[in-house]
Amino acid sequence: MNRQILVTIFTTLCLFAALGCSQIMDKSRGLQKPDRTLSKDERMEWFREARFGMFIHWGIYSVPAGIYKGEQVRGAGEWIMERAVIPVDQYEQFAKQFNPIKFDADQWVQIAKNAGMKYIVITSKHHDGFCLWDSKYTDYDIIDATPFKRDILAELAQACKKHGIKLCFYHSIMDWHHPDAQAPFYPLYNDSNKSNPNFDRYVEYHLKAQLQELIQNYGPLGILWFDGEWVKDWSREMGWDMFEYVLSLQPDIIINNRVGKIRMKTSELSQSEEFAGDYGTPEQQIPPTGLPGADWETCMTMNNTWGYKSHDHNWKSTEDLLVKLVDIASKGGNFLLNVGPTDEGLIPQPSVERLAAMGEWMKVNGESIYGTTASPLGKVPWGRCTTKPGKLYLHVFNWPTDGKLNVPNLTNKVRKAYLLADKKHSKLPVRRINENEIVVTVSNEAPDTINTVIVLEIKNK
Ligand code: JFZ
Numbered sequence: 001m002n003r004q005i006l007v008t009i010f011t012t013l014c015l016f017a018a019l020g021c022s023q024i025m026d027k028s029r030g031l032q033k034p035d036r037t038l039s040k041d042e043r044m045e046w047f048r049e050a051r052f053g054m055f056i057h058w059g060i061y062s063v064p065a066g067i068y069k070g071e072q073v074r075g076a077g078e079w080i081m082e083r084a085v086i087p088v089d090q091y092e093q094f095a096k097q098f099n100p101i102k103f104d105a106d107q108w109v110q111i112a113k114n115a116g117m118k119y120i121v122i123t124s125k126h127h128d129g130f131c132l133w134d135s136k137y138t139d140y141d142i143i144d145a146t147p148f149k150r151d152i153l154a155e156l157a158q159a160c161k162k163h164g165i166k167l168c169f170y171h172s173i174m175d176w177h178h179p180d181a182q183a184p185f186y187p188l189y190n191d192s193n194k195s196n197p198n199f200d201r202y203v204e205y206h207l208k209a210q211l212q213e214l215i216q217n218y219g220p221l222g223i224l225w226f227d228g229e230w231v232k233d234w235s236r237e238m239g240w241d242m243f244e245y246v247l248s249l250q251p252d253i254i255i256n257n258r259v260g261k262i263r264m265k266t267s268e269l270s271q272s273e274e275f276a277g278d279y280g281t282p283e284q285q286i287p288p289t290g291l292p293g294a295d296w297e298t299c300m301t302m303n304n305t306w307g308y309k310s311h312d313h314n315w316k317s318t319e320d321l322l323v324k325l326v327d328i329a330s331k332g333g334n335f336l337l338n339v340g341p342t343d344e345g346l347i348p349q350p351s352v353e354r355l356a357a358m359g360e361w362m363k364v365n366g367e368s369i370y371g372t373t374a375s376p377l378g379k380v381p382w383g384r385c386t387t388k389p390g391k392l393y394l395h396v397f398n399w400p401t402d403g404k405l406n407v408p409n410l411t412n413k414v415r416k417a418y419l420l421a422d423k424k425h426s427k428l429p430v431r432r433i434n435e436n437e438i439v440v441t442v443s444n445e446a447p448d449t450i451n452t453v454i455v456l457e458i459k460n461k
Contacts (some may be wrong), residue, residue: 195232283298394456420455
C-alpha cells in the first residue's frame with residue numbers, strides 16, 4: 001500500500017468520525033449545524049421565482065364553521081376550540097362529523113394553478129392538533145377519527161405532482177389536543193404562562209416524528225411553515241434544532257421564520273444567529289418598504305378568517321387583491337393568499353371567483369410578477385414597479401387622463417416601451433424630460449381597468 005492510499009483511508013476515517021461526532025453534538029446541544037449540501041440561495045430559488053401561493057386552512061373546525069351552541073364565535077374559524085372554550089373530548093366530536101365528500105384535490109390544485117399560483121401551503125395540523133393525513137403517531141387524524149377515511153394530504157400530493165405545483169405544509173407547534181403539550185391547560189389552551197413538564201417528550205416523539213412522516217411520505221415538500229411557536233415551552237434552542245432537523249430530512253426544503261422563538265422583523269436581523277428560519281412572514285399586512293435584504297411572504301385572508309366561517313362575508317375585492325399582489329412583488333415579497341374550504345370539501349365560491357379573475361390578469365401579465373425583484377424607482381404616483389435585469393414593469397393603477405405617463409427616478413437609457421398585453425410589442429413613444437424623468441405617451445383610456453403593465457426595456461448601467 002503506498003503512502004497516498006494510506007493518507008486517503010486515514011482522512012476518510014477522520015471524516016466519518018467527525019461527522020458522527022457532529023451528529024452526536026447536534027443531538028445534545030441542538031445548536032450545531034450539520035454540513036449543508038445546498039446554499040440558501042439555491043434552496044430559495046423557486047420561492048423567489050414563484051411570488052404567488054395558496055394558503056389552505058382546513059380542518060374539523062370547518063364543521064362548526066364559526067358557530068358553537070347556536071352562537072357566533074368571535075375570532076378566526078380555526079380558533080373556535082380556544083375561543084368558545086370547548087373541552088378536548090367535546091371538540092373531538094367534530095371529527096365524527098367531518099365528511100367532506102365533495103373534496104377533489106385535482107380541482108383545488110387547478111383552482112390554484114389557474115390563479116397563477118405556484119405553491120400550496122396547507123395545514124397538515126393546526127393548533128387544534130387534528131391531522132389531515134394518516135399518521136401512525138395518533139388516532140386523531142383523517143383516517144382513524146372521521147367517516148371520510150381518505151388521506152387528504154396524499155391526494156393533494158398526487159394532484160400537485162401532476163400539475164407541477166409545489167406542496168408545502170403549515171404545521172403548528174402549539175397543540176391543544178396533545179396531553180404533553182397544551183391540552184391539560186383547558187380552559188386556557190393559549191395561555192403563554194402555562195408550562196407542560198412533558199413538552200420535550202411531545203417535541204421528540206410527536207412533533208418531530210410527525211414531521212419526518214410528512215416529509216418522507218408526502219414529500220419532497222416546498223416549505224415547512226411553522227406556527228404557534230409562542231407557547232412558553234418552545235425555546236430558541238428548539239427552534240434552531242428543529243430548523244436543522246427538518247433540513248436534515250430534506251436538504252432543499254425551505255422553513256419559515258416562525259420555527260424560531262423570536263421572529264425576524266427587519267433585514268439587519270434576518271441573517272443573524274438570533275433567528276432561525278429562511279424567511280419572514282408578515283401576517284395580514286404588507287411591510288411599507290418590504291424587508292430589504294431578506295426573503296419574505298405576506299400571508300393574508302380574503303375575508304376575515306383563515307378557517308371557514310359560514311357567516312363571514314367580508315370579502316376583499318378582486319381589484320384589492322390584485323393590487324396587493326403587485327404591491328408585494330414591487331417590494332420583493334411573495335403573496336400567500338388564503339382559502340378556507342367548507343366541511344363539504346369546497347373552496348367557497350367568492351374565493352373561487354376572485355382567484356379566477358386574478359388568474360385572467362396573471363395569464364396576460366404574469367411576466368411582470370414571476371421572478372421579479374423589488375422596484376428600483378421608489379414611490380411612483382400612478383402605481384407600482386417591478387423589475388428584472390434589463391426590464392422595468394410599470395404597473396399603472398391610476399391611468400393618466402392626458403395620455404402622458406411620467407416615470408420619475410429613472411436615469412437609465414430607455415430602449416423601448418410597450419404594453420405587456422400587446423403581443424406585437426408595438427412601440428410607445430418615450431421622451432426624456434430631464435436627467436431623472438421620462439414621459440411615455442399612452443392611450444387616453446386604460447387598456448386594463450385594474451392594472452395595465454407597461455414594459456420599459458432599459459440599458460443597465
Ligand atoms: C397564526 C394562527 O394562530 C392563525 O390561526 C393562522 O393560522 C395564522 C396564519 O397564523 O396566527 C398568528 C400568527 C402570527 C401573528 C398573528 C397571528 N403575528 O405575527 O402577528
